[in-house]
Amino acid sequence: MKFKAFLTDNGVALLEKRFLPALDKIDKTCNLYLTRDHAVFLHNLLNGDGLQSVAQFRIEALFDGYRISSQNEDRIAFAVDLSLLHRAIRSSVGICNELTAAGSASERLQIKLVKKLPANSTQPMPFLTFETKGYKSAVIQDVPISKPMSRAQVLELQSALDSAQALPKTLVQVHDLNQLQSFVDRMRHVGDVLNVWISKHGDLHLQISTTLITLGAEFRKLVVLGERAEAPREDRSLSAQARSERAVTRGDAEAVQVSVKHFAKSLQCHTAKPDCAFYGIAEQGACLTVIFQFFIPGTRQTDKSISLHCSFFFLSTPSNLG
Amino acid sequence: MSSSAIGAEETADLLCHLDNVQGIVDALSSVRWKRHQDAVIEVSEHGIVLIVEDSGCLQAKVYLQRELFIRYDYSAQGRPRFGVGLGLFVDCLNTFSVPGHSNTIEIRYPGPDMQLLLKSIDSLDACIYAEIRTRIPDTISWDYDFEPAGSSPLSFTVKSAALKEAIDDLEWPGSSVQITLQPAPPSVMFKGEGHGDLQIEFMYYANTDLLIAFHCDHAVSHRYKYKFLRATTSNLPSNVTKDNRGSKLTIGRGGMLKVQHLVSVARSAATHQYNPSGYQQPSRIAYVEFFVKPEVDGDDT
The missing domain is CATH 3.70.10.10 (Proliferating Cell Nuclear Antigen)
Incomplete structure (x- = not known):
């Protein structure tokens, strides 16, 4: 299971200033569902309780150099805390801007899925990692995420997503x-x-x-x-x-x-x-x-x-x- | 439904139009000192009066004179009175006040089921409406006839912001507050006693900018429960403290305290810009009065 991409300027503008603050107000945690073509933020699609929301982006709207692979038709889904994700993007963007101001060459914000051993733990945990590379330094921020969903859960999520697309008359x-x-x-x-x-x-x-x-x-x-x-x-x-x-x-x-x-x-x-x-x-x-x-x-x-x-x-x- | 609505228009005791909802919300909010308060509304040819009471010791009245309304049709015999929940009424009115838009609303009483009916009338394609169920009001539980204490008045007028600040400061001693007026030297003293004591003194000659007027020919002193005194200023709308006109306090017979505020119900700022003189119509004022009974052991000194 691999996911790696660079967040584009447009992607940063969409997520940092607009969508993440809005989605965070609906509910703190959401599922992030990545496919070959789309990145989708989903609220309450599986528990069907009260308010559901679906924010869907074409990959080109957010990323370039997008690579995804999994044994489940290259689909990956996990739960993430939106306020942590927002903070990580915000501060990475800040660092990027500082590096640019300092005249460093083409800084890009890379995002990838990693498994790491957290401090005081023997179990490796999944993280979404944001990496900003400058000329001499790199800043890495890890946002903890849930264990990626199983094949069955992803299928369930996909079918809930399909049925949520039905339009009222x-x-x-x-x-x-x-x-x-x-x-x-x-x-x-x-x-x-x-x-x-x-x-x-x-x-x-x-x-x-x-x-x-x-x-x-x-x-x-x-x-x-x-x-x-x-x-x-x-x-x-x-x-x-x-x-x-x-x-x-x-x-x-x-x-x-x-x-x-x-x-x-x-x-x-x-x-x-x-x-x-x-x-x-x-x-x-x-x-x-x-x-x-x-x-x-x-x-x-x-x-x-x-x-x-x-x-x-x-x-x-x-x-x-x- | 439509036929009954038209019928109601013909027979409504009151049909009025109002173009500054926020001003009325401000005026009514100033007598909102706790969560659940029953209010009595009395309608007459002169305007609308809203009355609230607490524990038989505190009463507040908001006078909305007919001049505050752009249309005021009154056709009742006698003076209709009805009860509503104050919080609900204010929250409901507040819904009609959309910032940045002019909001003209129509108020009508009674509806087909004795409701108070409100609706916005300034847009054809968007309409906000409300029906508030009214109650048969309880009789006023105590006689609040305010009578002067003697031949000459015992009163003072203090800047509203200063009054509010003083009463807020008296919170920590809590319990009760003694208000003393004395002619020589002319001064007003607020003294809070409870966990400790705190004394706030307004000297007439020293603080003419704070204490605007003062009338007292003999020393008088009464104690009032802090929570009732606090209710008289706790929800003053910001325009009262900003305009800082002055609030008048009068001590009547038996130590009954009357506190009067003036709340501006001028139209929204947007329409004001067209008024080059910046002059506010004097009639666009809602009068708010509180009556506080003194504590029983606080006899005249």
Whole structure:
């Protein structure tokens, strides 16, 4: 089992400033899954509990001189602590910059998988090692990782990943994630469970309802991807609640309940600087999915080398949908 | 649902529009001294008053006069009163206050099920709404009629930031605080007694910049529980200490202490930039009053 690569400047910029801080907020530990073509950071894909996230990069987006080999079709997966990984990259980058400033020749940040004997231990342990070589010196940082996953576990991870790629039939586009985040952050004081409705008319409706209060927000006329439908004229004058309920009855909307905490966490992904986000609900309200879209810098074209999405698994489907 | 909503509009006791939610959140937050507080809201043709109480010893009122609203339609007979959880109400209002956006909201009472209804009305394609369940309020448990102690008032006005600092400093002796006013030399003294004692004195002539006004014709001294005194300044919004207008303290009959603050409900800074004079409309002030009962053994001296 071998893995060795050089982190490119673009890779450093993506991971250090954008993705690692965002992913760290979802959960401290994640699985890093490396294949011949992709590097994927995965949260909670195997335990299926609450909030899942998948951040996938084409190898060229992060690395060059990428070498990987394993007896399992060159696939390697392990768990890593994101804050340690972030710290290691940050400080390696710092060292690289210092060396460059000192006029040293082409410093590159190498990353590789090693097994080492830690101090006070007789068992060799796996590490992800970051090596910065200067003219006269080299700085090595070891980030401890879990034992690489077995063939069976990797297969399970791959199939979970495949099924997580299924898209909801209707997606609505949210441009202003900051506004949504500020709203949800304030809303979370009021209750724990968030009702979410998404309709083919381009409506996204969020609501917290307890015995004492109902607090909600409805965003209308959003851009729809996938299945869409014209909203009936008579629904215009209705309350948001009534409109959503009627759309569900007609089959024009799906509803799901998720944890407010999870929803707020997923909005932290805006630190990864996505250009916009799409929300959709899987059929029968199985889960809420948010897909973040990244543009190629300076264009309005989707950067297909990066993808990030989160799914929230349902607490239960709302029972009050009459 | 729609027909009942339209019906409610016709018969609503109160329908008002507000363009500075954050100011109202600040004003209401200043009477939030613990986690769970029941508030009573009283609506009249003059505006909205919110009242909270604690242990029969402390009462606070926030006056939101009708001038603070850009629309205020009142059509009730008598003065409707209802109870809400203060924390929930403030958290809910806070959701409507989106920084960097103008937020105009509509407040309506009662809804079809006696709820307090709120909704944002400044955007057609995004709407925030809330329905807060109201309660039938308890009767006010003590008579808070504040009466002057004598023919001339016993009062002083102190810079709000200084008052807050003094009360914060009195925390360590804890327990109770004695407030003494004396005419010669004109001064106010806060004395905390408990684990130790701490005395903070404002001399009128020495600290005219701190003690802005002083009225006292005979010495008076009363003790108040620290936790109630602290509640009067613990959640002052930052604009009160920043503007530092001054808070007025008056001692009434029986030693009842009245503390008054002025909370600015001026519109958000963004709209202010268009106002070349920088002059704030005087009516855009919410009045906050606290009434603190003295400790029983703190008789007049």
